[in-house]
Amino acid sequence: MSDELNINKKRKNQIKTKSSAASGRGETDIDYVRPAELPEQDLYHGHSFITKWIFCQDAKVIGVQYTLTAVFTGVVGLILSWMMRMQLGFPDLFPFLTAETYYQMVTMHGMIMVVYLLTALFLGGFGNYLIPLMVGARDMVFPYVNMISFWMFFVAVVVLMASFFVPGGPTGSGWTLYPPQAILEGTPGSGYGILLMLISLSLFVIGFTMGGLNYVITILQARTRGMSLMRMPLTIWGIFTATVLALLAFPALLVSSIMMTLDKVLETSFFMPTIIKAGEALSYDGGSPILFQHLFWFFGHPEVYIVALPAFGIVSDLISVHSRKNIFGYRMMVWAIVGIGALSFFVWAHHMYVSGMSPWFGFFFATTTLIIAVPTALKVYNWILTLWRGNIRINTVMLFCLGFIVTFVNGGITGIFLGNVAVDVPLSDTYFVIAHFHMVMGIAPLMVIFGAIYHWFPLVTGRLMDEKLGKWHFWVTFLGAYSIYFPMHYLGFIGVPRRYFEMYDSPYMTSAVGMNEFISVAAFIVGAAQFIFFYNLVKSLRLGKPAGKNPWKANSLEWLTPDVPPTHGNWGEKLPVVHRWAYDYGVPGAKEDYIPQTTAPSEVKDAEVEKT
């Protein structure tokens, strides 16, 4: 510990000396950046295996921990989806798949994928790894709280998984957990299952708040010298805005989880109306199930953007790096991220058009929903214009980015269908809705996650992933996902309802049976293709080509650390000084086709600045 203090003191003295030297420089010096005013951060460097890799305070290790835990839950979610598709494609073939287990799988699949995989991976995984590196900080501002945040998440996952093993199994009330049925007898898992789900969600929210606190304060208050807000990469803007959304939206999930727990355990009546069961009135009285829907969707809709905004930010950076062009319309991209974030709090009731709301209420929410399409479309145009006449590298990262754009546009357009009350009402609770949200917030963000992992894997491990395997992974996933979800739109149009365990002898079966089988086979193949990715990960970790420093020739700070992979504290003795934004690619007059953020103007005197 004393060694660490000495190192920290030494760093502080060096910075003091350099700052005083810099303050003597004239204002006309084009390379001049104002000296740092923030004190150096004291970091706790772990020495044992436990403090270095398990109870570790380094945001990068925490990011990897979040990623691995989230991916584990994702694999569980994937296996659940396989089992669901087995039942839907080939009913009665597997006798262990009863209606109860089917509903439990649907519920757990939905909750795991939305909250425990996507949210945790984007904010906990990428957020932790990238924020300090991309803003030029040594670590998060509260590393200890950050560590606790991960362990809360871990316990939340353990509690959630424990519900598979309790009497009655996990809850089968659907991922929206609507009361009153979620906590009443007759619904699968209405005993311990729903309780564990609600406790797990509460733990998740508390843990996330600790993490989110760190992300927001690190981004706002601990950036390095010269890193103004508008010099931040869009990845950071996306993660920052999504974190703010999460901090404001997750309390609704927490409140509704606690309230429903109280309804279940103490027989309060937050969400429970008067209910007559077998001729006898239950003890509940006066509660409102619709109140739960409002609270749930006040969290649930921003949740879509909590997943989407980091994906938007990350994909913008990946496209810019791999097409060797500055991002088109950087400011508009930032405005769009912030605008979408703000609007996302005014659209929640479009998930409740069939709840019997006033038509005026529906009109309001349809309008706000459609307005969101404007900044979203703007982003799509800007991605395409970034690619326009770029020096595009068709590698795995770029393929996933292109896959994202196409998938997001597809899912977004069907969102415009469903945003309109008149169109939504007949399509509500059909496979069209399943197809829409899987495209827009399932496959599209996953495309970005894969692209981002292929992109930043060399930074985390020092090795490149196998390109050939990566391309196989992409094409099978991309084509397979379309084979699953395109036909689902059709199924929705002909009225096949979602959430049904089996179609029995309904007229839907005659035309839908073949398509359901096809979708199931495609789902098995796409799921299996993910093991190509896992194999690639493990293989590249040991045998991948050494990446060296900055293999993609990127500008942002995370690639400019003295060590690759970066060590604890990130920056060695000196914090980086930022002289420019992160998008100086292909600048006319510059020797290289990229100018890193730390390159001083005097080093690239002939470079011309290009406007977007």
Place this chain on the structure above:
Amino acid sequence: MSKIIKKIFGALVEKPWEGNQVNIDNQHVGSTFKGVSSYVSAVIVIFGVSTVLFSLIVTAYLYSIPGGQDTMFLFKPNLFWFNSFVLILVAYIFRKITKDLENKRTSKIKRNLIQVGALSYLFLLGQILLWFQLMEDGKFVSTNSYFTSFYFFTALHGLHLLGGLFFWGKVCSQILKLDEKKILDEKNKVEALSLYWMFLLIIWLVFFLVVYVFNDAVIAWCKELIS
């Protein structure tokens, strides 16, 4: 507030790729909001999150418009008033502490910090006694939605206070060991605590006014709004 809005929205119109902007961006030295410590920033973020949390509970309460409540409870003199007074006193003492720190007067800081903790525990004790009083009166959490909201809100508020007391304990134990002159080094932490208690008071007062003092008027207003 207007400065904060100007700072954030002003930043959004900057053009980082233009020559003029370079000189401005190079002036950035670390934090977006100068003079705001990480501790105070953390309290502000918690303030935001908890405000949403408590607002949703109050909204849920107003949404359900409780019926059949025992309004006599509202007019009985009881611990509710006393507890509210204690919380106001705590916030006042905290304000004194921060003023003393601003003016570099450190002689009474330790004593006042202990008072703050003691009174906060007294508030919690008072709340628990109030709960017992209510339960003896037959008013339980499941009696009706008024008392459900009442217990729920006060429990969450109490948990927030307990969380604050945990950090108060940490800061207080550090400060009690320090020389009077060195207390100023811990100014940021005490300021953050003071802000947190102020937030707890604001939340409490809103709750006190909506659910207790003007309860009937608020319910009547809500009913009118809905009709």
